[in-house]
Amino acid sequence: MNRAQGTATTVSFEGQSAEAAAPRALLEAQRAAFLDDMTPAAGVRDDRLRRLLGMMRANEEKIITAIDADFGGRSAQQTLLAEVMMVAGAIRHARRNLARWMRPITLPTALRYRFGSNTLFRQPLGVVGIVSPWNYPCNLSLVPAIGAIAAGNRVMLKPSELTPRFSELLAQMIAEAFKVDELSVVLGGADVGRAFVELPFDHLVFTGSTEVGRKVAEAAARNLVPVTLELGGKSPVIVDGSADIGVVAAKVMNAKLFNAGQTCIAPDYVVLPRGEEDAFVAASRRAVARFYPKGIDSPDYTSIINERHYQRLQALLDDARAKGATIVDLVGGERGSDPGRKRMAPAIVLGTTAAMRIMQEEVFGPVLPVVSCATRAEAIQYVNARPRPLALYWFGSDGKARDDVLRNTISGGVTINDCIWHFAQEDAPFGGVGASGTGAYHGEYGFRTFSKEKPVFYQSRVSGVGLFNPPYGARFDWLMRLTKRF
Ligand code: NAD
Secondary structure (H helix, E strand, O other): OOOOOOOHHHOOOOOOOHHHHHHHHHHHHHHHHHHHOOOOOHHHHHHHHHHHHHHHHHOHHHHHHHHHHHHOOOOHHHHHHHHHHHHHHHHHHHHHHHHHHHOOEEEOOOHHHOOOEEEEEEEEOOEEEEEOOOOOOOHHHHHHHHHHHHOOOEEEEEOOOOOHHHHHHHHHHHHHHOOOOOEEEOOOOHHHHHHHOOOOOOEEEEEOOHHHHHHHHHHHHHOOOOEEEEOOOOOEEEEOOOOOHHHHHHHHHHHHHHHHHOOOOOOOEEEEEOOOHHHHHHHHHHHHHHHOOOHHHOOOOOOOOOHHHHHHHHHHHHHHHHOOOEEEEOOOHHHOOEHHHOEOOOEEEEOOOOOOHHHOOOOOOOEEEEEEEOOHHHHHHHHHOOOOOOEEEEEOOOHHHHHHHHHHOOOOEEEEOOOOHHHHOOOOOEOOOHHHEEOOEOHHHHHHHOEEEEEEEEOOOOOOHHHHOOOOOHHHHHHHHHHOOO
16 A cells, blocks of 8 residues: 655645644645545545554554553553543444445425425535543544544544653554545644644544633634534532442442543532431442552552642642541552652542632542532532533432433533443443533544535426516415415
8 A cells, every 4th residue: 555654744834834834734735635535435434444443453552551651650451441442442333334324314305395305415524633632642532533534534633742652652653554644643732732723624623621622712713613622621420319329439439530530521529418428438438449459559540640730639639628628538548649659549528618629620630529418409509500511420219310410400421320431332422511512523423523414405307496486476476375384
């Protein structure tokens, strides 16, 4: 296969600095390639997906090692589960369904427009830009790319500078498996990110913080580039009185401590029925001891990504403590936090108030604040008084209470009686709402996000629409009376 190999930095563009020019030149190269083949055949798209799968399989160990080094300790099994397995699963799912997703869809046609007919074409948009964060650096760069490639687009990726080893590896793996005008990587920090999102892409996906997402939306709006914003926020767990606290604590702690809480859909805080706090703490302690028997030294536990985030989390705890909260260390003693290795001990924060920063900012770490409520209505009111969350979790066995919460809260997605798993459902859309994001992807929803769904009306040789032509008169009036009936 004749592939022009190389990374973004090999592309030059006259009259501009190398850093700013390379992404723009890349975009132009990708757009030119797209215009040469605007609707790639299923076989072409499948070949790209097959190469991506091959790339993942061949580099599994390297991916695990690079992410582990970037975090200074990231569970290999959690990388396998959340990155390697999910990316490979998304590729296989797209390859299995590609032909069906690409098929034009016949739409209904109203009686008065027969014998014409309506068809919906799903057409590639062109070049899709993707900006991704550090917390799941492989998943959050490649899963959007899979949807965009399946839909027939060219793709430019800008991964995070906080995982430099993985981002370098990604650029290298992709340069080996793809032509630069098919799929390519632009490396760099926030400055490169800023220049990247100012490019006139045909669609832009941004996964990251709500704060940066706002700036990205502004930059994209200047070019009227459509955006998918996958942002963060505070995802609540609502525990019903009908729930088994032991089961809840184990499931919440498992989800919270996965990647040491550095997950966009991690349970951010838990809303407990008042009086259940002690039982919840005791069950959480037991669950943590079972999952991580050596506390922060367990090989399955993950470090905080960098010193800044470690200090940010400590500052959240200091602020809560100063304002009267109780911090319960779930492993305690000599197995507590270790700043040198950026390992933070799991903790629960009791006695929180709305004035504490920990109840205002996304936690993004292994610390779980508790809000105690006397009634379900109070719990719903607490959630609804805050920006719409990316995820919401509900635990209990009372179906009426569950449906009440489902009907009276709005969130990006929901898992009932567990946490996080709605994210893994390839046949369901994933995305936020309001401050937690705009748009959605995964599976067919991603395919649709990265396609123009173009309606085409086929006029028939035999058609009644000529009856509506001028000059208007009695015939027109009669037709108007008739159309009111249909
Ligand atoms: P971030 O917003 O700091 O950075 C994300 C990416 O944006 C990085 O590649 C960065 O280089 C780039 N960037 C930074 N400033 C930019 C600018 N001004 N213009 C354009 N690009 C810029 O986010 P992060 O710290 O890497 O990730 C953590 C956040 O991401 C959390 O808030 C988390 O909830 C959220 N997140 C959301 C999802 C989701 O699917 N909704 C998934 C993972 C993480």
